[in-house]
Amino acid sequence: MSKVKLRIENIVASVDLFTSLDLEKVIEICPNSKYNPEEFPGIICRFDEPKVALLVFSSGKLVVTGAKSVEDIEGAVSKLVGMLSKIGAKFQRAPQIDIQNMVFSGDIGMEFNLDAVALALPNCEYEPEQFPGVIYRVKDPRAVILLFSSGKIVCSGAKSEHDAWEAVKKLLHELEKYGLTESWEF
Amino acid sequence: RLRKWQRRIRVSDAAERNLAFALSELDRMAAQLSLPRNLKEMAAVLYRKAVMEHLIRGRSIEGVTAACLYAACRMAKIPRTLDEIEEVARVDKKEIGRSYRFIARELNLRLPPTNPIDYVGRFADQLGLSERTKRKAIEILKEAIKKGLTSGSGPMGVAAAALYIASVLEGEKRTQREVAEVAHVTEVTVRNRYKELVDKLGIKLNI
DNA sequence: GCTTTAAAAAGTAACAT
DNA sequence: ATGTTACTTTAGAAAGC
Numbered sequence: 001m002s003k004v005k006l007r008i009e010n011i012v013a014s015v016d017l018f019t020s021l022d023l024e025k026v027i028e029i030c031p032n033s034k035y036n037p038e039e040f041p042g043i044i045c046r047f048d049e050p051k052v053a054l055l056v057f058s059s060g061k062l063v064v065t066g067a068k069s070v071e072d073i074e075g076a077v078s079k080l081v082g083m084l085s086k087i088g089a090k091f092q093r094a095p096q097i098d099i100q101n102m103v104f105s106g107d108i109g110m111e112f113n114l115d116a117v118a119l120a121l122p123n124c125e126y127e128p129e130q131f132p133g134v135i136y137r138v139k140d141p142r143a144v145i146l147l148f149s150s151g152k153i154v155c156s157g158a159k160s161e162h163d164a165w166e167a168v169k170k171l172l173h174e175l176e177k178y179g180l181t182e183s184w185e186f
Numbered sequence: 187r188l189r190k191w192q193r194r195i196r197v198s199d200a201a202e203r204n205l206a207f208a209l210s211e212l213d214r215m216a217a218q219l220s221l222p223r224n225l226k227e228m229a230a231v232l233y234r235k236a237v238m239e240h241l242i243r244g245r246s247i248e249g250v251t252a253a254c255l256y257a258a259c260r261m262a263k264i265p266r267t268l269d270e271i272e273e274v275a276r277v278d279k280k281e282i283g284r285s286y287r288f289i290a291r292e293l294n295l296r297l298p299p300t301n302p303i304d305y306v307g308r309f310a311d312q313l314g315l316s317e318r319t320k321r322k323a324i325e326i327l328k329e330a331i332k333k334g335l336t337s338g339s340g341p342m343g344v345a346a347a348a349l350y351i352a353s354v355l356e357g358e359k360r361t362q363r364e365v366a367e368v369a370h371v372t373e374v375t376v377r378n379r380y381k382e383l384v385d386k387l388g389i390k391l392n393i
Numbered sequence: 394g395c396t397t398t399a400a401a402a403a404g405t406a407a408c409a410t
Numbered sequence: 411a412t413g414t415t416a417c418t419t420t421a422g423a424a425a426g427c
Contacts (some may be wrong), residue, residue: 129267153402
């Protein structure tokens with residue numbers, strides 16, 4: 001009997017500030033930022049607290065990545081809004097934040113023979129020549145799980161921790177169904 | 187009407203030209219890799235199936251063609267690595283891999299991962315090893331696979347490690363560097379895999 | 394499709410010590 | 411012969427090529 005665990009590793013969110021931005025001005029107030037419109041249309045900005053990376057676009061839309069919690073994303077957006085206000089940006093309404101992707105690392109607490117897993121599990125990919133893990137796609141909730149021979153996993157594509165758990169449970173039920181495991185305790 | 191006829195002719199023309207191009211690509215790559223004719227024909231059959239299933243849409247002929255050759259090699263148990271296919275293909279490894287996964291899924295080719303044992307013959311020949319050593323390497327690999335070791339590891343590295351161990355055990359030792367070279371892996375990989383096999387299988391080597 | 398961001402898993406690789 | 415760094419895979423958004 002083993003305990004299955006999941007740890008959040010990264011959260012990606014898209015944000016709309018509902019205001020157009022002059023990136024040339026934004027560059028000057030962002031300490032560690034990079035802006036090469038030739039290679040990428042947005043400003044790449046990093047915050048130390050909360051520790052995230054932001055992509056700022058002239059449309060007033062953002063992408064926030066590297067966060068470990070939704071609070072980190074909200075904090076980073078508030079911080080940016082504060083900096084932008086000092087530069088003269090006006091905000092008519094509250095920013096809209098959409099969580100787009102959450103990445104978790106985890107452990108099933110048991111080792112697997114991936115050749116056996118790949119043979120028994122339908123709809124999975126396993127090409128050890130290219131990548132050491134089995135790639136398993138869950139339709140509902142939509143997510144992808146990478147399963148390694150150590151029993152460690154990576155779950156990405158889920159939009160909430162609940163969804164990630166549901167996806168992992170589906171994989172566990174499939175593994176159980178094909179006699180690849182014993183039992184768990186969540 | 188006339189216009190419809192012309193369109194049909196144009197379409198079949200393009201289709202024929204594409205097929206001819208694809209077949210010449212298969213010929214060229216198979217020749218460069220010194221692959222047997224039946225293998226090339228197997229790849230051509232796969233390509234024709236892909237065309238019939240409309241799998242070429244949005245994909246390059248070069249990519250699908252290379253993927254068919256890669257798949258045919260695996261089906262025939264005379265695998266070439268993606269790197270070897272890439273060397274003679276006109277698209278990169280990433281594109282070949284994508285096309286391969288796509289046709290494998292759409293044509294229901296349930297190809298198991300390349301078995302390290304399938305590399306033993308070719309690697310051993312390039313190393314000038316005896317049949318006895320080949321058999322020893324295969325024996326080691328069967329045991330390792332049965333015990334579920336090596337899952338997650340690349341088949342070439344595992345095959346190289348087994349050949350290295352077998353060459354030492356049978357008294358016709360090859361260096362890790364020589365084995366690594368024919369297997370297209372680094373010496374570090376051969377070392378890591380052979381150490382793992384040696385202690386998980388309880389083999390004692392006198393080096 | 395590509396470009397840029399972040400992060401984990403395990404294997405392999407490239408280059409340095 | 412190690413050690414460090416870096417690339418493979420997964421997902422998703424942003425604007426533009």
